[in-house]
Amino acid sequence: MNGTNPGQELRNFLKELYPHNYNNTDFNEVKFFISEIDSALIANGEFSKIVYESSINYMLRRFINTAEYLKRKYESDEFPAQKFVEELRRFITEATCIPKDKTEKLLALLQACLQSKGRKVKPPRKKRLLKEYQAKNELRCYICGKYLNEQESEIEHIWPRTMGGATEDFNLKISCSICNDKKQHYIDASDFHYEQICLVSDKSDENFSKEMKKEYRIAVWAKSDYSCTVCGEPASIVGTLNFGRINPDDSWHFLNTEAYCDEHTPE
Numbered sequence: 515m516n517g518t519n520p521g522q523e524l525r526n527f528l529k530e531l532y533p534h535n536y537n538n539t540d541f542n543e544v545k546f547f548i549s550e551i552d553s554a555l556i557a558n559g560e561f562s563k564i565v566y567e568s569s570i571n572y573m574l575r576r577f578i579n580t581a582e583y584l585k586r587k588y589e590s591d592e593f594p595a596q597k598f599v600e601e602l603r604r605f606i607t608e609a610t611c612i613p614k615d616k617t618e619k620l621l622a623l624l625q626a627c628l629q630s631k632g633r634k635v636k637p638p639r640k641k642r643l644l645k646e647y648q649a650k651n652e653l654r655c656y657i658c659g660k661y662l663n664e665q666e667s668e669i670e671h672i673w674p675r676t677m678g679g680a681t682e683d684f685n686l687k688i689s690c691s692i693c694n695d696k697k698q699h700y701i702d703a704s705d706f707h708y709e710q711i712c713l714v715s716d717k718s719d720e721n722f723s724k725e726m727k728k729e730y731r732i733a734v735w736a737k738s739d740y741s742c743t744v745c746g747e748p749a750s751i752v753g754t755l756n757f758g759r760i761n762p763d764d765s766w767h768f769l770n771t772e773a774y775c776d777e778h779t780p781e
């Protein structure tokens with residue numbers, strides 16, 4: 515896989531500015547409360563990590579959407595050509611505390627993200643991609659592993675287009691319309707409502723499949739990039755991934771649930 519998504523680059527940039535360092539003992543108050551919850555749940559840093567990831571995604575979304583808002587407002591004939599860029603620069607320098615020497619880099623990344631946002635997959639490209647997958651007998655949803663026919667197939671941006679995902683082959687996969695619809699513009703597992711994924715039923719209960727909603731399934735699959743946690747084989751090759759628990763005595767909650775191929779499913 516070659517190439518980069520502007521949105522991904524923006525997130526890396528934010529991470530460089532705000533590195534996650536939960537092993538640091540010199541916490542300020544915010545870091546302290548997250549690590550307190552983490553230790554209270556004996557999450558070994560996993561909870562702290564997911565809160566961090568979703569906070570960075572929140573920042574990313576705020577920046578991209580504010581840039582889009584300003585673009586719509588100021589990129590018209592009414593205003594001089596550079597008005598939008600000036601307003602975006604003003605927003606970064608006056609409405610945020612991003613270090614001053616990073617302003618131009620952030621500005622450039624945001625503009626690249628907005629360009630990606632406007633690039634959709636055109637019908638001839640969709641046709642070509644579907645043909646390629648069909649020729650390899652791999653016309654399957656990369657999320658749920660279901661075999662598809664051409665009518666059921668959607669082209670999915672792995673990194674969402676609205677969040678600066680490129681419309682280039684490295685960022686495109688086939689999905690079914692249900693997964694496409696449920697994944698929406700989520701970037702990764704931390705973007706889903708992981709805090710809500712905490713089932714009260716067990717796998718043997720008839721309520722399990724009802725309680726394990728499609729969004730929850732996609733969120734757990736997303737944790738390991740839609741691949742088996744053990745062998746790394748993707749759902750697009752081995753089919754629908756099953757669920758298993760890290761600690762079988764604990765409930766089916768987000769941090770305790772992983773995706774496995776048939777061969778590696780525990781219990």
Ligand SMILES: [Zn+2]
Pocket residue numbers: 655656657658659660689690691692693694
């Ligand atoms: Zn699917």
Ligand SMILES: [Zn+2]
Pocket residue numbers: 742743744745746747774775776777778
């Ligand atoms: Zn496996």
